[in-house]
Amino acid sequence: MAIAIIIGVGLGMLTYRHPLPSSLATTTTSAFLTIPSIALLGILIGPLGLGTANVLFALVLYALLPITRNTIVGLSGVDSSIVDAGRGMGMSRSRLLWRVSVPLAWPVILSGIRVSTQMIIGIAAIGAYVSGPGLGNEIFHGLARFGAVNSLNQVLIGTGAIVIIALLFDLAYIVIDRLTTSRGIRA
Amino acid sequence: MPDTALDSRISSEPTTSDSATSLAPAAVPAGTGGATIQLLDVTKSYPGQVAPAVDHITLEIAAGEIVVLVGPSGCGKTTTMKMINRLIEPTSGQILIGGTDVLKLDADEHRRNVGYVIQQTGLFPHMRIAENIGLVPRMLGWSKRRTADRVEELLEVVGLPPGEYARRYPRELSGGQQQRVGVARALAADPPVMLMDEPFGATDPITRDRLQNEFLRLQREMGKTIVFVTHDFDEALKMGDRIAVLGPQSVIAQFDTPEAILAAPANDYVSSFIGSGGQLKRLGLMPLRDADLRPVPARKDLSQITIDASLHDALDLMLESGQDKVLVAADESGEGEVFGSIRLDDLMAAIADDSADDPSDDPTAKLDPSAGS
Ligand SMILES: Nc1ncnc2c1ncn2[C@@H]1O[C@H](COP(=O)(O)OP(=O)(O)OP(=O)(O)O)[C@@H](O)[C@H]1O
Numbered sequence: 129m130a131i132a133i134i135i136g137v138g139l140g141m142l143t144y145r146h147p148l149p150s151s152l153a154t155t156t157t158s159a160f161l162t163i164p165s166i167a168l169l170g171i172l173i174g175p176l177g178l179g180t181a182n183v184l185f186a187l188v189l190y191a192l193l194p195i196t197r198n199t200i201v202g203l204s205g206v207d208s209s210i211v212d213a214g215r216g217m218g219m220s221r222s223r224l225l226w227r228v229s230v231p232l233a234w235p236v237i238l239s240g241i242r243v244s245t246q247m248i249i250g251i252a253a254i255g256a257y258v259s260g261p262g263l264g265n266e267i268f269h270g271l272a273r274f275g276a277v278n279s280l281n282q283v284l285i286g287t288g289a290i291v292i293i294a295l296l297f298d299l300a301y302i303v304i305d306r307l308t309t310s311r312g313i314r315a
Numbered sequence: 316m317p318d319t320a321l322d323s324r325i326s327s328e329p330t331t332s333d334s335a336t337s338l339a340p341a342a343v344p345a346g347t348g349g350a351t352i353q354l355l356d357v358t359k360s361y362p363g364q365v366a367p368a369v370d371h372i373t374l375e376i377a378a379g380e381i382v383v384l385v386g387p388s389g390c391g392k393t394t395t396m397k398m399i400n401r402l403i404e405p406t407s408g409q410i411l412i413g414g415t416d417v418l419k420l421d422a423d424e425h426r427r428n429v430g431y432v433i434q435q436t437g438l439f440p441h442m443r444i445a446e447n448i449g450l451v452p453r454m455l456g457w458s459k460r461r462t463a464d465r466v467e468e469l470l471e472v473v474g475l476p477p478g479e480y481a482r483r484y485p486r487e488l489s490g491g492q493q494q495r496v497g498v499a500r501a502l503a504a505d506p507p508v509m510l511m512d513e514p515f516g517a518t519d520p521i522t523r524d525r526l527q528n529e530f531l532r533l534q535r536e537m538g539k540t541i542v543f544v545t546h547d548f549d550e551a552l553k554m555g556d557r558i559a560v561l562g563p564q565s566v567i568a569q570f571d572t573p574e575a576i577l578a579a580p581a582n583d584y585v586s587s588f589i590g591s592g593g594q595l596k597r598l599g600l601m602p603l604r605d606a607d608l609r610p611v612p613a614r615k616d617l618s619q620i621t622i623d624a625s626l627h628d629a630l631d632l633m634l635e636s637g638q639d640k641v642l643v644a645a646d647e648s649g650e651g652e653v654f655g656s657i658r659l660d661d662l663m664a665a666i667a668d669d670s671a672d673d674p675s676d677d678p679t680a681k682l683d684p685s686a687g688s
């Protein structure tokens with residue numbers, strides 16, 4: 129997740145001021161999203177083999193779109209008169225970005241991160257299919273011996289745990305949002 | 316700091332700009348004055364546009380002077396102004412501030428030394444008022460302590476008690492209050508030059524009038540060099556020591572004092588910009604304080620007007636009261652001292668007089684620091 133945030137936000141920051149690269153960035157990242165997860169994991173067996181690296185790589189690709197797109201939308205949505213004023217005061221581009229644009233776009237960026245997280249928690253489960261780690265193993269084991277004793281329970285436990293984790297993450301993001309968004313722009 | 320003594324000198328002076336002769340930099344308090352601004356043959360062509368947005372403008376602004384750029388929408392006022400702080404880079408020409416070629420300076424550093432106020436205020440919504448105002452001083456390397464003191468001082472100056480407002484966010488202020496913060500922020504590092512792009516444009520007429528008066532009062536203390544953009548000619552008359560009436564592509568149609576422009580518009584374009592009532596507007600620029608009053612007449616049934624008003628106000632009162640003269644007094648209540656009276660003929664004579672010895676003959680005289688002193 130952290131990797132996806134860094135790449136996604138970074139990509140957004142680099143491109144938001146230029147229409148062509150930024151639409152290129154959104155198109156590419158959304159193309160990743162259209163690949164079915166099982167297929168992508170399967171394709172990646174080629175270069176990355178089975179296991180954690182494969183799953184991690186796939187998850188980063190999937191997480192990119194909402195983060196990149198929200199970063200671009202958030203940053204370019206900052207009121208032009210505010211950017212103008214900042215430049216007029218003699219703020220350098222990077223200072224303006226970090227002190228003004230990013231804080232103002234932060235709620236939008238954060239909601240992109242939040243959507244990404246939800247999405248890849250679901251996809252992560254499928255990672256068990258290529259011998260990745262995680263709760264997906266419970267589900268796949270359960271499904272594999274479906275009909276046997278406790279198999280249904282195993283599937284349910286796996287699924288339930290994933291839902292709970294997703295909810296906990298969501299809760300965490302709400303808290304982070306409260307803590308990191310300036311009171312001056314909170315809705 | 317020059318601003319602390321402000322409240323002790325709350326204006327008893329008229330709020331219109333001073334007459335042409337008092338514009339010389341000598342009138343500016345020592346140490347706080349502005350710097351000259353020179354635009355020399357400056358042109359800006361936006362890529363992909365046939366005609367330049369600003370076409371070879373040359374404009375010299377004396378230290379401590381307010382020059383208003385006035386003209387219709389799209390004529391290039393904002394573009395002209397933004398070239399001075401290099402938010403827009405000129406295509407050709409030279410811009411000097413205090414004799415220094417600003418195109419050779421580091422753009423960001425240059426901008427920190429030029430105050431900039433815009434109509435939309437451009438306050439940073441996620442920062443408290445104090446942080447907004449303190450930004451430029453901090454960038455210039457002032458200590459926290461010094462910045463905080465300066466912020467407090469400025470909030471007082473613009474009439475927002477720091478105790479109440481410093482820790483608020485912009486959205487917790489009214490539009491007029493936000494404009495004041497915008498002005499305070501531009502003044503924060505005491506820049507010699509201020510650029511103001513329709514700074515009071517977004518406020519209602521009453522608030523605008525008050526902000527204008529307060530700003531003129533401040534300016535009398537500070538003596539900054541100010542470029543002020545508006546498309547409201549009446550605001551230009553009120554704020555400008557001199558007014559540059561701009562036509563399309565920022566071509567200067569006339570550059571002179573408000574009095575001179577009203578008395579002798581250079582051409583039809585300028586006349587059309589003045590609109591109807593040009594002579595009435597001239598009366599509006601003449602304070603009763605400067606008029607030769609007649610002795611107090613025996614009649615006691617005359618209406619009374621304060622000496623802080625203009626000849627235009629006096630005319631208005633004559634029309635209202637149906638009499639051809641009014642009393643001029645310390646206040647309107649009828650209890651204050653009565654200084655004299657003024658008659659309708661006097662108003663006519665004032666207009667005729669002023670046109671006779673037209674001060675516009677030598678507009679460059681005011682650029683010479685030795686002139687008028
Ligand atoms: N960034 C830009 N790119 C291309 N053309 C521009 C740009 N900014 C302004 N212009 C054009 O330059 C001309 C002058 O614009 P400017 O903003 O200086 O006008 P203005 O006098 O400030 O008008 P207003 O009173 O409406 O603010 C206009 O014709 C405008 O369309």
Ligand SMILES: [Mg+2]
Pocket residue numbers: 392393394512
């Ligand atoms: Mg403009």
